[in-house]
Amino acid sequence: MTPREKAPAGxxxxxxxxxxxxxxxxxxxxxxxxxxxxxxxxxxxxKTTTAAALGxxxxxxxRHVVVLTVDPARRLAQSMGxxxxxxxxxPVPPPDGHGDAGGSLHAMMxxxxxxxxxxxxxxxxxxxxxxxxxNPFYQSLSSSFAGTQEYMAMEKLGQxxxxxxxxxxxxxxxxxxxxxxxxxxxxxxxxxxxxxxxRLLTAPTRASGRAYLKVVNAGFGVFTGAVAKxxxxxxxxxxxxxxxxxxxxFGGFRERAEDTYRLLQTPGTAFLxxxxxxxxxxxEASYFVERLSEDRMPLAGLILNRVHPSPAARLSAARxxxxxxxxxxxxxxxxxxxxxxxxxxxxxxxxxxxxGDAGEAPRYSLAVTALRLHAERMQLAAAERRLAQRFTAxxxxxxxxxxxxxxxxxxxxxxxxxxxxxxxAS
Amino acid sequence: MSARDTxxxxxxxxxxxxxxGTGKTTVAAALALALASAGGKVLLMEVEGxxxxxxxxxxxxxxxxxxxxxxxxxxxxxxxGDVYALAADPESALAEYLEMFYNLPRAGRALNRLxxxxxxxxxxxxxxxxxxxxxxxxxxxxxxxxxxxxxAVVMDAPPTGRIARFLNVATEVSGLAKxxxxxxxADTVQSVIRSPQTAVHFxxxxxxxxxxETLDGIAELRGxxxxxxxxxxxxxxxxxxxxxTDDQLTVxxxxxxxxxxxxxxxxxxxxxxxxxxxxxxxxxxxxxxxxxxxxxxxxxxxxQRGLLAGAGQPCYELPLITDGMxxxxxxxxxxxxxxxxxx
Numbered sequence: 001m002t003p004r005e006k007a008p009a010g011x012x013x014x015x016x017x018x019x020x021x022x023x024x025x026x027x028x029x030x031x032x033x034x035x036x037x038x039x040x041x042x043x044x045x046x047k048t049t050t051a052a053a054l055g056x057x058x059x060x061x062x063r064h065v066v067v068l069t070v071d072p073a074r075r076l077a078q079s080m081g082x083x084x085x086x087x088x089x090x091p092v093p094p095p096d097g098h099g100d101a102g103g104s105l106h107a108m109m110x111x112x113x114x115x116x117x118x119x120x121x122x123x124x125x126x127x128x129x130x131x132x133x134x135n136p137f138y139q140s141l142s143s144s145f146a147g148t149q150e151y152m153a154m155e156k157l158g159q160x161x162x163x164x165x166x167x168x169x170x171x172x173x174x175x176x177x178x179x180x181x182x183x184x185x186x187x188x189x190x191x192x193x194x195x196x197x198x199r200l201l202t203a204p205t206r207a208s209g210r211a212y213l214k215v216v217n218a219g220f221g222v223f224t225g226a227v228a229k230x231x232x233x234x235x236x237x238x239x240x241x242x243x244x245x246x247x248x249x250f251g252g253f254r255e256r257a258e259d260t261y262r263l264l265q266t267p268g269t270a271f272l273x274x275x276x277x278x279x280x281x282x283x284e285a286s287y288f289v290e291r292l293s294e295d296r297m298p299l300a301g302l303i304l305n306r307v308h309p310s311p312a313a314r315l316s317a318a319r320x321x322x323x324x325x326x327x328x329x330x331x332x333x334x335x336x337x338x339x340x341x342x343x344x345x346x347x348x349x350x351x352x353x354x355x356g357d358a359g360e361a362p363r364y365s366l367a368v369t370a371l372r373l374h375a376e377r378m379q380l381a382a383a384e385r386r387l388a389q390r391f392t393a394x395x396x397x398x399x400x401x402x403x404x405x406x407x408x409x410x411x412x413x414x415x416x417x418x419x420x421x422x423x424x425a426s
Numbered sequence: 427m428s429a430r431d432t433x434x435x436x437x438x439x440x441x442x443x444x445x446x447g448t449g450k451t452t453v454a455a456a457l458a459l460a461l462a463s464a465g466g467k468v469l470l471m472e473v474e475g476x477x478x479x480x481x482x483x484x485x486x487x488x489x490x491x492x493x494x495x496x497x498x499x500x501x502x503x504x505x506x507g508d509v510y511a512l513a514a515d516p517e518s519a520l521a522e523y524l525e526m527f528y529n530l531p532r533a534g535r536a537l538n539r540l541x542x543x544x545x546x547x548x549x550x551x552x553x554x555x556x557x558x559x560x561x562x563x564x565x566x567x568x569x570x571x572x573x574x575x576x577x578a579v580v581m582d583a584p585p586t587g588r589i590a591r592f593l594n595v596a597t598e599v600s601g602l603a604k605x606x607x608x609x610x611x612a613d614t615v616q617s618v619i620r621s622p623q624t625a626v627h628f629x630x631x632x633x634x635x636x637x638x639e640t641l642d643g644i645a646e647l648r649g650x651x652x653x654x655x656x657x658x659x660x661x662x663x664x665x666x667x668x669x670x671t672d673d674q675l676t677v678x679x680x681x682x683x684x685x686x687x688x689x690x691x692x693x694x695x696x697x698x699x700x701x702x703x704x705x706x707x708x709x710x711x712x713x714x715x716x717x718x719x720x721x722x723x724x725x726x727x728x729x730q731r732g733l734l735a736g737a738g739q740p741c742y743e744l745p746l747i748t749d750g751m752x753x754x755x756x757x758x759x760x761x762x763x764x765x766x767x768x769x
Contacts, residue, residue, distance in 0.1 A: 330695075
């Protein structure tokens with residue numbers, strides 16, 4: 001392994017390579033003061049796999065861990081024994097020979113609607129709860145409001161933390177269009193539920209049943225009027241009955257959101273920003289890093305997933321390509337498709353080094369392919385490094401760990417362990 | 427339009443969806459360029475307020491309204507058309523809607539200032555979608571005199587997980603508004619989206635989760651009734667060439683490559699660091715490890731490709747652009763789409 005060797009001059013556009021501080025993942029996992037790890041980043045960067053791998057590694061190093069995932073790939077979920085979305089932490093059977101450090105691993109999938117329903121049930125009498133749960137507006141809010149999933153992930157995190165059954169909680173944030181949604185959505189939801197407009201909209205109802213219609217008729221309920229016009233009065237009525245029934249819970253809602261937000265600011269929490277070496281993912285990572293510092297949230301570092309380091313980095317792309325061409329000119333064929341029958345036997349002999357029958361593929365076709373692939377890989381690695389450098393230049397203080405791309409998708413504990421090992425390696 | 431046959435003749439609204447990270451916006455832009463290379467005007471619209479188009483075309487954030495962002499490469503004997511871009515947002519769509527149906531030109535702006543639009547689209551998430559799909563339908567149908575303004579509209583739509591709900595406008599809204607203007611509007615939008623003029627394309631990469639989501643999304647759209655939506659193509663993005671014969675692939679994936687033979691090949695190619703044969707063997711081992719990794723990835727991708735083929739929709743393959751996505755890269759993807767008959 002030579003990825004930490006000094007890059008040859010001119011390899012990274014002749015720039016001096018910036019080396020970010022190394023993120024010490026094991027130290028973070030081993031530190032008993034680390035109680036919550038939040039994995040955030042834009043969609044498709046491997047948040048869930050990373051969270052699961054962190055959880056497994058921490059458990060194997062002796063922590064009692066629960067991993068809260070939001071939307072795991074089916075086979076990954078199955079690998080952790082999560083067959084259904086039942087909103088309860090389930091023990092993950094320890095893989096053979098690795099459970100000797102005394103740790104344990106639980107995992108759960110978030111069911112946002114059920115979490116919301118549970119809050120309603122816990123905070124109102126059965127009649128009122130039933131009334132709220134049946135309200136069409138509540139149903140749409142609890143299953144499709146853009147911030148509900150984030151809010152409920154926060155809520156569940158708060159619950160797990162209060163239960164105090166685990167000494168480390170690893171959270172995988174919802175797949176949102178922007179990584180920042182996770183921080184913004186809970187406040188958005190509570191602001192919305194507690195907001196001026198919803199008060200305005202429902203104030204007349206509280207005064208007397210159908211007074212808002214009079215208000216509209218009187219001509220000064222411009223707002224309610226416009227809402228009614230666009231949405232129809234039925235929806236408006238649903239919102240009003242919902243708000244009336246939900247009224248007593250509003251304060252609690254805001255408080256809980258604020259509590260969890262504060263919990264995230266405590267030193268026991270560590271945010272890990274996950275990205276892949278692609279422009280969009282790193283741009284999101286940048287936003288997130290800036291936002292965390294604005295909100296005084298404890299950032300532990302960046303996990304750069306799916307990088308393509310080469311074990312043969314000392315052979316440059318240019319040399320590799322030139323060698324492939326030279327070899328091909330000498331008779332190797334990268335595609336292995338051409339017949340070698342036309343090649344003079346003498347040349348065959350020379351290329352074979354006297355090894356006898358060359359078989360179907362032309363001599364050295366494998367070497368040609370290996371060299372071409374290597375050149376491609378070096379180019380990819382260089383492009384990835386340029387992108388990572390840009391991030392490091394903008395955020396020099398952020399410790400980083402690079403995780404090599406896995407050739408296959410991870411869907412068992414053995415695969416998760418390999419990912420976990422790469423946090424510590426290199 | 428053009429004399430050549432494409433797989434989506436007659437389709438004028440191309441909805442492009444895909445899981446996050448698969449390059450949905452890039453492929454939508456490439457498709458717009460490919461469609462525009464037959465001449466005329468093509469509108470590329472985004473609906474998620476991300477300004478992804480501006481970033482892709484390296485121009486300042488798109489203002490309100492439609493503006494030209496690129497000229498498509500021409501085809502032999504024909505000049506390329508223009509790609510226009512629009513970052514559609516529900517606020518201006520609602521303002522336009524109020525103006526059109528209620529003759530309330532300034533109402534939208536006033537409501538916007540109060541935060542009402544945000545509020546209304548929050549309590550009725552379906553409304554947001556109706557406004558955005560409505561904008562796409564309007565652009566698709568828009569005429570100047572007797573001529574259509576746009577030959578085609580390409581929509582960079584929400585991700586696969588939300589696409590069915592997003593497009594299933596009438597049903598979503600019927601829960602909210604049973605009668606009235608929104609309902610009427612939704613019905614009009616629905617008639618465009620469910621017509622043969624519209625097709626929904628899926629962008630994916632050859633990894634397990636995006637492929638699974640693609641298959642789930644296709645099944646979900648097939649399940650919409652009645653009439654359903656017209657499924658489009660599967661655009662397989664970021665494909666890397668395999669470069670190995672099947673035999674080599676099997677041997678390499680199993681890690682049974684002949685390292686000595688490879689070292690000999692390197693030597694023949696003139697790669698010698700002057701560090702002796704041991705060093706060359708070491709290099710050969712490293713390259714063999716790379717080949718093994720490559721072969722395993724290729725086999726895993728082959729399996730995913732097979733699953734996609736089973737979905738029964740045309741598949742198009744787009745190469746991985748390693749040297750950064752810019753206009754040149756988009757042109758390459760656009761021509762790949764055209765060569766394969768997607769546009």
